[in-house]
Amino acid sequence: MAKKKPVQRTVQCYHCENRFDVSAKAMTVSCPACNRPLMVEDVVIKTAHAVRKLQTCGRIVIQKRGRVMADLVVGQEAIEVMGILETKQAKAGTVYIRPKARWRGDCHARSVVIEAGARVTEGHFVVPDTTL
Amino acid sequence: MAEMRPTETTVLGPDTRFKGEMAFDGAAKILGRFEGTINANGEIEIGPTAKCKAVIEASSVVVDGTVEGNVTGREKVKLTANAKLHGDLIAKTLVIAEGAAFVGHCRVGPDATRANGSSSMVESKGATPEKVGARK
Ligand SMILES: [Zn+2]
Numbered sequence: 001m002a003k004k005k006p007v008q009r010t011v012q013c014y015h016c017e018n019r020f021d022v023s024a025k026a027m028t029v030s031c032p033a034c035n036r037p038l039m040v041e042d043v044v045i046k047t048a049h050a051v052r053k054l055q056t057c058g059r060i061v062i063q064k065r066g067r068v069m070a071d072l073v074v075g076q077e078a079i080e081v082m083g084i085l086e087t088k089q090a091k092a093g094t095v096y097i098r099p100k101a102r103w104r105g106d107c108h109a110r111s112v113v114i115e116a117g118a119r120v121t122e123g124h125f126v127v128p129d130t131t132l
Numbered sequence: 133m134a135e136m137r138p139t140e141t142t143v144l145g146p147d148t149r150f151k152g153e154m155a156f157d158g159a160a161k162i163l164g165r166f167e168g169t170i171n172a173n174g175e176i177e178i179g180p181t182a183k184c185k186a187v188i189e190a191s192s193v194v195v196d197g198t199v200e201g202n203v204t205g206r207e208k209v210k211l212t213a214n215a216k217l218h219g220d221l222i223a224k225t226l227v228i229a230e231g232a233a234f235v236g237h238c239r240v241g242p243d244a245t246r247a248n249g250s251s252s253m254v255e256s257k258g259a260t261p262e263k264v265g266a267r268k
């Protein structure tokens with residue numbers, strides 16, 4: 001019997017923007033074009049995180065009690081904020097700012113969804129960002 | 133007798149071109165071309181056929197067309213999926229639908245409209261040159 005082909009998904013490198021397929025279960029890979037390490041799994045933030053960069057080819061979900069303070073936040077697929085995001089710049093496929101979320105920082109995205117009740121303290125938005 | 137508040141909506145049709153300053157006590161719908169300033173106590177709707185180069189301030193603003201200029205919604209601003217806004221946005225409540233285009237500074241929340249005019253956003257005067265994403 002033929003072996004089942006593992007489920008794949010297409011990701012985009014956040015360094016060189018090369019698109020390639022990875023196993024759906026992969027957490028980190030090296031980009032075949034630029035050879036740099038990439039995080040491809042979804043990141044769920046439930047508490048406070050202060051980092052310089054938070055980058056993934058997947059989604060970044062900041063839950064209600066989650067708070068991210070970072071210079072750069074990249075969720076190549078999406079960034080969904082239900083808690084607090086404070087950054088110099090965020091880049092994503094789609095940005096979702098949910099009703100009780102707080103956002104501070106510049107936003108470059110292919111599309112953005114802001115729901116009633118969300119707070120945006122400050123930020124320069126470029127939507128759609130054609131460089132993404 | 134209690135004072136009657138106007139409930140009619142003023143409509144600027146798709147064939148209209150207007151340049152100047154407009155003020156409404158009630159609601160207004162812009163479907164044509166507008167250049168200037170709009171002030172309204174009620175709701176301003178920028179229709180799908182509208183092209184505005186305007187500074188808009190109203191209780192509520194719905195953008196379903198194209199606006200180049202700063203928009204302030206004392207209560208609410210809504211950008212539909214068809215909206216194209218190039219300018220700064222200040223609102224107490226903001227709703228942006230997926231597909232809307234928006235380039236400019238943004239401040240949203242109960243304090244956002246109160247602080248209007250006292251922050252660094254004033255210096256930005258509409259959209260600033262697009263920054264290139266950090267790639268290291
Ligand atoms: Zn790469």
